Amino acid sequence: MGFWNQGAAQSLPMQDNEPVITSQDRLRAVSKAAWLTLLMLLLAVTITAICVLATGERNWVFALGLSILIPLLVTPLVVYPISCRNAALARSNHHLQQLARHDHLTGLFNRPYMLNMLERELALSSRHDYPVSLMLIDIQNNRDIIDRLGRHASDKALQRVAREVRTQIRESDLFGRVEGAQFMLVLPHTGLRDALRISDNLCRLLNRQDINTDSAAISLLTCFGVASTEHSSRTLQNLLNDADYALYNARKQNGAVVDA
Template sequence: MATLFHVIATASRHIRKTDRPAALKGTAAFLFSATLVSVILTGIAVLIVGERDWLSALVLAIALPLILITPLLYLFATRLIALDRQNRDLQQAAREDHLTGVFNRPHLLGMLERELALSQRHNYIVSVLLIEISDFSQLLDEQGRHVGEQALRLFADGIAEKIRESDLFGRFDGAQFLLVLPHTSFEDATRMGEGLRAIAANLKIKGRIQDDGSRPSVKITAKIGAASTENSGRNLNSLLNEADYALYQNRNERREKPPAADA
């Protein structure tokens, strides 16, 4: 009990203005119920005992809950609501990336492990796409952190709008995102990757403010590495390593191309 009151007292430091109306509404509902029960019990007692001054008894039955319970109940409810909201915020922070709002790496990997276990049990394919914004370090150097963060958010939002509810999507590392595609073959995942690459190319990102006050658009491109349990098995590390290797090949494809011959 002492621990409960200590937790509630600690929660009082995190009370927001939005918590108070909810606490007041809950307090009013509880008091209405308590008063109704009190009136009913008092009425029964008056009938049994035969109390003549029944009006005073009913007034006391209504007044006592209002006077004695209301302040304590309101304070208690306010702190409980603040504590519940704080717990929800902590749970959300534990699974979401603070910048983009999609799953963070630890939560995403846990969900992927669970999906791989289910795919083993029910014998279905799981594919993954490791997606990276190309030359993100150069973008930060040229445009600054604000533009880089805008690119990450818009990129994450653009992909999240196009995937299925059963898909798992999160920020993997820096400018890398991981998309988990249950019941999706390697071929279908590759086609989907091409569609996501097109989404990245069509994003409208405002660049750094120039000396003349303009903010020219910044183009970004995406590199994608695909892997599937069809080829890599259902081991988490093997699947991710295969996707990372495919991304590495894609990332260096342009650099490995020989220069065009002069006419």
């Protein structure tokens, strides 16, 4: 299956813009600068006092004044801009990490992340000897939704599927959008029998959903292809191919659940 043979990794476009510094970043920088200034002030005064006592310096007022003045002037000027930039960079990096593994429309995991996590789960299942089931979900009438109601209605359909499925699965399950109107659900510690029961329930739930616009409404038609390591090898490609073949057969039955 050509689609699954593509590499899992995707590169993000380079961004040349400087990270935007927000008011929250500035508040954090002020707080950090204040604490570090206080720390440097205490350290400088302590060291100066020890030196004055050890050397018997008579002009101790001047020395002590410098030990107070220098940290008060220098530390905020150095720490504040650095802290602002570091906070903005941290937030920007977090955002890029989210983009690297999440689908922007549904908020689900994207295809590269799902494939990486599935491969990891298969390795764990092989090591600890437990079953893993894979479910491919397709909005079969997505093209009809686009033609009759428009692209916005299709987006609503994708978001509806994402929202409804997420309410029905466990925290340990992995759910993502992998292509167009196709989703992937990875079920650790789940055999084929339980996976089919779950997919039957999801299929009935989703096929009752209506996508409405101001001018018309259309019901979702979804189909499911299910595969499990109980009846397939524990290799990523074989399990994907089995689930893909099951989904192909499910499409021919219109709104059905088919196992490999």
